[in-house]
Amino acid sequence: MSYDLIIVGGGAAGFFTAINVAENDPNLKIAILERGKEVLSKVRVSGGGRCNVTHAEFVPNELSKNYPRGEKELKGPFHTFMTGDTMEWFDRKGVELKIEADGRIFPVSDSSQTIINCFLTEAKKLGVEVLTNHSVKAFKVEDTYWNINTTQGDFITKKLMIATGSNPKIWKLLQDLGHNAIDPVPSLFTFNIKDPRIKNLPGVVTNATVKVKNSKLTSEGPLLITHWGMSGPAILKLSAWGAIELNEFQYNFEISVNWLQYATQEETLGQLKELKNNHSKQQVYTYAQFELPKRLWQSLVLASGIKKEIRWADVNKSQLHKLSEELTKGAFQVKGKSTFKEEFVTAGGIDLKELNFKTFESKKYKNLYFAGEVLNIDAITGGFNFQNAWTGGFIAAQAITNNTK
Incomplete structure (x- = not known):
């Protein structure tokens, strides 16, 4: 023919x-x-x-x-x-x-x-x-x-x-x-992450900045927590720009998540100290701060060693430091990937x-x-x-x- x-x-x-x-x-x-x-x-x-x-x-x-x-x-x-x-x-x-x-x-x-x-x-x-x-x-x-x-x-x-x-x-x-x-x-894949901090949070979405440890790769935007880990534009952009490098890591690497997107740990620690002074009688766990989804805030509070019944007045320096770290530098281990949809x-x-x-x-x-x-x-x-x-x-x-x- x-x-x-x-x-x-x-x-x-x-x-x-x-x-x-x-x-x-x-x-x-x-x-x-x-x-x-x-x-x-x-x-x-x-x-x-x-x-x-x-x-x-x-x-x-x-x-x-x-x-x-x-x-x-x-x-x-x-x-x-x-x-x-x-x-x-x-x-x-x-x-x-x-x-x-x-x-x-x-x-x-x-x-x-x-x-x-x-x-x-x-x-x-x-x-x-x-x-x-x-x-x-x-x-x-x-x-x-x-x-x-x-x-x-x-x-x-x-x-x-x-x-x-x-x-x-x-x-x-x-x-x-x-x-x-x-x-x-x-390219364009989601991250497989098994971590108790996000285990019960599928469907939670918030703007975040994500960085890959031992790499210059970074991304920002909406991050979606899923049953298998993390997805959303912030993760998908990272997977596209990092397609070759993440393949070289064999999809086993660590990411740092700033749930507040742009705030530094020092700035966040200062704001947490203000909350301790201004809302001393409130329970830390009950009221979400920084406009974070409530379930995410509560999970990060618990991950910082702050129990549900603890009031702001009773939070110690170590717990405040740990919470500021969870909010701005949360470390998560990625083990594998999944196709996006x-x-x-x-x-x-x-x-x-x-x-x-x-x-x-x-x-x-x-x-x-x-x-x-x-x-x-x-x-x-x-x-x-x-x-x-x-x-x-x-x-x-x-x-x-x-x-x-």
């Missing part, structure tokens, strides 16, 4: 590229090869099943700061296609989006199926062939064509797009062609030095393009990984159709 463009990978980046190419040049013969039974499976589970399409950051340089790997390289592409362009693109397709208070952007329907239906409908309307159960076994270039060998037969195409995400088999094939692939490590993001992929970011074409092979997580690009949570897919797919589509006209 002969095509003008074959896209390997039936995910977000693959479909976005195919649709944009077909819109730019309806005469091109395009196929998507997907190894699984279904396409867009990652889109389905993203954002808790709602599909976090992108994020409400409309300044290219600020948007790029959310990418631990790819920040420098994406600045240029984001000036061509970014958040506002994504919203306009979906709007033209009849998909209404909404911006939530934290900046995340979802379909108004709150269902990822809306995005899936949009892609499937557009692909069908534009004549893009979607071939499932086609696992690619090999590909090579001969003269001006790419030969692709799959479990369902062979194909030839003028142009080849790889949009397979973190698929080690495809990375190996690309390495055989001479491309360099950075080994994958998990059903989303799986990796750091790693094709070396960014081998890509022309004006076209998303390989510097090593003409007519070989990449988009999405197959590249060594990943982001913090909040819709940024999808924005990378949309941007790469759009720019590649422009280059593909400019080269064929």
Whole structure:
């Protein structure tokens, strides 16, 4: 079977590229090869099943700061296609989006199926062939064509797009062609922590600063206590920026949590002394301070050796010091990680030095393009990984159709 463009990978980046190419040049013969039974499976589970399409950051340089790997390289592409362009693109397709208070952007329907239906409908309307159960076994270039060998037969195409995400088999094939692939490590994960101070606090959330011991890694923002440990933006950002380093620690490391986010231990100790003087008859345990969730405050009070019935007047210097330490420098041992919801993001992929970011074409092979997580690009949570897919797919589509006209 002969095509003008074959896209390997039936995910977000693959479909976005195919649709944009077909819109730019309806005469091109395009196929998507997907190894699984279904396409867009990652889109389905993203954002808790709602599909976090992108994020409400409309300044290219600020948007790029959310990418631990790819920040420098994406600045240029984001000036061509970014958040506002994504919203306009979906709007033209009849998909209404909404911006939530934290900046995340979802379909108004709150269902990822809306995005899936949009892609499937557009692909069908534009004549893009979607071939499932086609696992690619090999590909090579001969003269001006790419030969692709799959479990369902062979194909030839003028142009080849790889949009397979973190698929080690495809990375190996690309390495055989001479491309360099950075080994994958998990990104965007939660911390497994077994500690009596948080054992009975699942669901408690508060703003905190988190630091990794023996590292420069630090993060801040909402921290969520879960049944298995800690999650929330503060932890997820830390896992993304620290993906490589935390992998080297084999996910066994210590963190320091400042539950008051910015206050120092000295400042906090001073405030605790004031509480001792001003509320001497009150029980320390009963009334939460520093606007902390009550259950968290009570747990930290007990962890400081202050019993439930103790009044502020009876708290000694040692207990005050211990409480100030628990509030601002709480040490927790992390032993292992868990995938964030059903989303799986990796750091790693094709070396960014081998890509022309004006076209998303390989510097090593003409007519070989990449988009999405197959590249060594990943982001913090909040819709940024999808924005990378949309941007790469759009720019590649422009280059593909400019080269064929």
